Amino acid sequence: MISFLEEPSLKFRHRQAVADPRLGLSLFGPYDGDMPSRPTSLPYVVIGTAAGIDMFRAFSATFSGPIIPEPEVDDRLGPCSQVFKRLSTVNGPLCL
Numbered sequence: 001m002i003s004f005l006e007e008p009s010l011k012f013r014h015r016q017a018v019a020d021p022r023l024g025l026s027l028f029g030p031y032d033g034d035m036p037s038r039p040t041s042l043p044y045v046v047i048g049t050a051a052g053i054d055m056f057r058a059f060s061a062t063f064s065g066p067i068i069p070e071p072e073v074d075d076r077l078g079p080c081s082q083v084f085k086r087l088s089t090v091n092g093p094l095c096l
Helices: 021-027 050-064 082-091
Strands: 011-014 017-018
Touching: 011 021, 017 021
Parallel strands: none
Antiparallel strands: 011 017
16 A cells, blocks of 8 residues: 655745745745845855866856746746746746
């Protein structure tokens, strides 16, 4: 006999609860998004060769904006799932 456990509900900003972390973060943001204790930036130091530091700059630049999946990527693996496509018909485009 095989039994399945239900996914736990995760809490996000504005006390919203969703089982899928991608959906919760995309729609509501992190749980502590409005809290004064939330850090506004994450300090870090990069030590390396000039080439290594350039590679880190290029890598970290991808985090300054949205990460759009390639068109051939399965929708179930990216943020533009069927849920977002359905919501887009009501609230305007959520997927690019």
